[in-house]
Amino acid sequence: MATEATTRERGTVGAFVRQLGPTWLAGAIAAGPATMVSLLIAGASFGYALLWVVVCSAVLGTVGQYLATRLGLLTEAGIVTVVDEHLGSFWAWVLVIDVVLAAGLAQLVIMKTLAEVSAAIVGDLGIAVLADPRIWGVAWAVVLAVGLAGGGYRVAELGAKVLVSLVVLTFVVAAVVVPIDPAQAATGLVPQIPAGVGGALVAAGVLGGAVHVTLLTMQSYTMRARGWTRRDADAATFDVVSSMLVAFGLYSLAIFLVAATVLPALGVDPGTIDQIGAAEALGPVAGEYATWLFLAGLLGAAVSTLGGNTLVPPYLLADKLGWERSVEDHRYRTLLAAVALLSAVGPFLGGAFFQLLVLVLAFGLVGTPFALAVILVLLNDPDAVPETNGRVANAGGLVLLLVATVVAAEFVRDELATVTEPLSAFVVAFAAAMVLAIVGLAGTYYSSH
Template sequence: METETKSVGLGRIDAFARRLGPAWLAGAIAAGPATMVSLLVAGASFGYALLWVVVLSAVLGTVAQYLAMRLGLLTEAGIVAVVDEHLGSGWAWVLVIDAVLAAGLAQLVIMKTVADVSATIVAGADVGIAVLADPRFWGVLWALALALGLAGGGYRLAEIGAKLLVSLVVLAFVGSAIIVPIEPGAAATGLDPEIPAGVGGAVVAAGVLGGAVHITLVTMQSYTMRARGWTERDLGIATFDVVSSMLVAFGLFSLAIFLVAASVLPEAGLDPESIDQVQAARALGPVAGDHATWLFLLGLWGAAVSTLGGNTIVPPYLLADKLDWEQSVEDPRYRTALVAVALASAGGAFLEGAFFQLLVLVLAFGLVGTPFALVVILVLLNDPDVVPETNSTAANLGGLVLVAVATVLAAEFVRGELDTIADPTSAFVVAFAAATALATVALAGRGVRDRFGRT
């Protein structure tokens, strides 16, 4: 009898574990190359000073995914379709454009990362074929593989292999965190919420938070809910899914990488403005020794490849939801959009600059557009015409804190871009920030007016 009870208990746990997944997909994308690099740059540049942002990113990332999850469960529809129906087509297009710009820029930089690291690995292997050491060759090759794989459903194997490599590197960082001499007293000073002075402090802080609180993550959550067929009845497992993936797994991932970087890299005397993948690999020296560079490069490559596939589907998915296409490769319009995004990503390999710095920048840029998406979710979750059960006071308070922190760090980043507004890139960031800020204020005003009007 006791054996049967244990068997039933284990069976229930196994069945429960098998149902997990949607938020883990978001967590896997969050734990991509941009987040990994942002954490390494934060530790190498400022020691433990940005520990508070690292902790906050896991907490607020959990809040963001929880709110997005509730919207998906309660409406049983994609976020763009819900916005289109209840707020209007104009607001739906603003959300689509916001997310597509953030995802599109990320796509280019992630592809540059894949191409550059592929070329570096081949060059290190000394195969003797010059073209194989050219990142542009790898950019075109990976874009073709991405288009054919996603359109034909054959990209899954590459993603599985890449995730295994990422897992290996994460375990290496966890091992290093146990071995390296982390000073608890010095680390505790990093819990003081202050952005360090110096070059790039605001950018790096925005990049770290942007790894967990990003518009692509919160917009895609409703679609992953639908893919699993989850409804309001699945709130318990969905909440556990979010907490276990973002707060626990992603939180440990972030803390391990940051603490190791903050303990090891500043002692190496690296220049934060020119740190590259080979220098960053020193963080794994305590556990990998002479193999640290190869292990880190393979892990970074795996993180980029696995994130590349997930990020590619974001623009076509949102566009399909807005234009009422079937979100499947069976629909030629969706398949065409998917192939177009995949092929266009080849342009990332031709970008100038070091991908290490670009990855941090792309997360900071994504954070600029995120408050609008968060306000969209809060407005919808407080409308009884949209959801059968509106947000609790605690959920609204958490959402408002989330919006406030994201807005402040994004504003600090944009303020830095004002100093170089003559540069086309900075000018675009400032213009994008101004447009999304106006949209966010207007939508928030509408939400408050409607709420008090009903009251």
């Protein structure tokens, strides 16, 4: 809870800066390896054509986190508890399953990324015996489980964030150095899904980096951990805008604009782009060290994001089951360790992690409209919140819901072309289940009002 000092200073920028936190955690997860790779592939594949999605991701990501923050402030409880109390246990379980599937797939692919990057780094150093990603997957899973269950993972995350910050700073510098064509870039502000293989997937991946079901649902829990209430509304708004709109927006624009300017000019093949090809985007600034710097940043982003992502399924499940969301509760601690250890399966997945990272965000975007619908329903229910949404907040929420649904639908439509493949079939089935859930939720809400 706020101290007397911060209460007296409430409303000043200095006080806000000292209180920053909950949405910056969401922003750190959003700025993970999947978002970085999605932006690089978007620029390499389609030049500036998807700039509108990059801008929308920052703006709409801010709207989404604001609505999730508002719900948390007004209810002062975790979102699953609120759904359980006001919409029913069934809808609470649907939300939990939605999040667990999205976060679970992300966990496996991010661990695959971390393991393969780790193996590549030691392989380049000549340590052949440790160049097997599967060994690194098991090792990192143990580190993750022991660190999170014992509270010691923060040291690894701190070092990881330093590496990520260094890479982001390099991209920002590169954005100043490389010859970005403003007039040509401006053409990318016209909404369109580029024709060709992967256009809808990449657009969904870029948007999914900021508008994601895990970010929306975890917001109430990080706020509760900070002790924020309705009295902290101004600080919470500042937190959302500064982290998602400003920091994440600059991060996204810098990476995308550099990739869209440098990679096509170098002739990087978007169909086969990997970490080595993507690293060339840093060439104008880092020169011969570009690959090493990029790999270090990718590793840091994976380590940092895994720490936050691992918490998501245990948090929501513990909330639904009535457990303490603390390692002091052995049931929560066991579940947390289990999620961490299961991520060791990631390196055994087939396919290139570069492309799988984009798929992870696109898949998460498919599950996001249901979470948005839940948040909007609750924010307009006077039995759930003491102050329902105004017209502006509802308009922003509906625009966000519409854009997320349209972009996700374009991705799912592309998956229908390969629905005989297991992964595409799973995506389509998941999308169909989410559509039914939204329709059922709307029916439940209107029948009770």
